[in-house]
Amino acid sequence: MGEKVDRAGFLRRLFFVDSGTQAARALRGEGSYPTGRIPFTFLRPPGAPLEPQFLSRCTRCDLCREACPEKILVPAQEPLMGRGTPVIDPDLGPCTLCLKCVEACPDGALLLDEDRRMGKAVWHAETCLSSRIVACVKCVEACPVGPSAIQILPGKGVEIYPDGCTGCGFCVRACPTEPRSLHLQGRPPMPLRGHPPVPTRRHG
Ligand code: SF4
Numbered sequence: 001m002g003e004k005v006d007r008a009g010f011l012r013r014l015f016f017v018d019s020g021t022q023a024a025r026a027l028r029g030e031g032s033y034p035t036g037r038i039p040f041t042f043l044r045p046p047g048a049p050l051e052p053q054f055l056s057r058c059t060r061c062d063l064c065r066e067a068c069p070e071k072i073l074v075p076a077q078e079p080l081m082g083r084g085t086p087v088i089d090p091d092l093g094p095c096t097l098c099l100k101c102v103e104a105c106p107d108g109a110l111l112l113d114e115d116r117r118m119g120k121a122v123w124h125a126e127t128c129l130s131s132r133i134v135a136c137v138k139c140v141e142a143c144p145v146g147p148s149a150i151q152i153l154p155g156k157g158v159e160i161y162p163d164g165c166t167g168c169g170f171c172v173r174a175c176p177t178e179p180r181s182l183h184l185q186g187r188p189p190m191p192l193r194g195h196p197p198v199p200t201r202r203h204g
Pocket residue numbers: 045046067068069070071072073088094095096097098099100101102
C-alpha cells in the first residue's frame with residue numbers, strides 16, 4: 001500500500017481499548033512510558049505485552065507475520081530478542097495499526113486489550129530542517145495521530161509526545177533529510193537468563 005493511512009480508522013484502532021489498560025491510563029496521563037535514552041531497542045507488533053509475558057506466550061508460529069498486509073514483520077535473529085519471534089522492521093514500511101497481526105495470534109502473545117503503541121519517535125535537531133528556519137512540516141503532516149503525538153513548536157523544533165505517539169513510523173518515512181531526523185525507539189531486549197522456555201501451543 002501507499003504511505004497514506006485513514007486517520008479516523010487509525011485513531012479508532014488506537015483508542016478502542018479497555019479503560020483500565022496501560023494504554024488508556026497512559027493516554028490519560030496516569031501511566032508511565034519509557035522516555036530515557038536506550039542504546040538498542042526494537043519494535044514488537046502492537047498489542048504485545050511486556051517481554052517476559054510475550055516470550056512466554058509466543059510459539060513462533062509466524063501467523064502474525066503472514067497476516068500483516070504491509071509485510072513489515074520479520075523473525076528476530078538476535079537471541080536477546082527471542083529468535084524467531086516477530087519484530088517490526090521499520091525500514092520495510094510504517095505500521096498502519098490494522099491489527100491483523102493481533103487478530104491472527106492464537107496464543108495470546110498479541111492482545112487487543114494491551115497497549116497498542118509499539119514505541120515512539122525520537123527527534124534529532126542536528127539534521128532537522130525546522131532547526132534551520134526552513135518551513136518543513138512533513139513529519140507532522142504524515143502523522144496519523146496528530147498534535148497529541150507530534151508538533152513543531154516555534155523556536156524549539158519537533159516535539160514528540162510519548163503518550164500519544166505510537167511508534168508507527170509514518171513521520172520517519174516522511175522525513176526528507178539524510179540521515180533522517182527522526183528514528184523509532186522501541187523496547188530494550190531482555191537478558192537471556194530471564195527468557196522463559198519457548199512455549200508450545202496451548203490449544204488447537
Ligand atoms: S498492525 Fe497491521 S500493519 Fe501493523 S504489524 Fe500488525 S498486521 Fe502489520
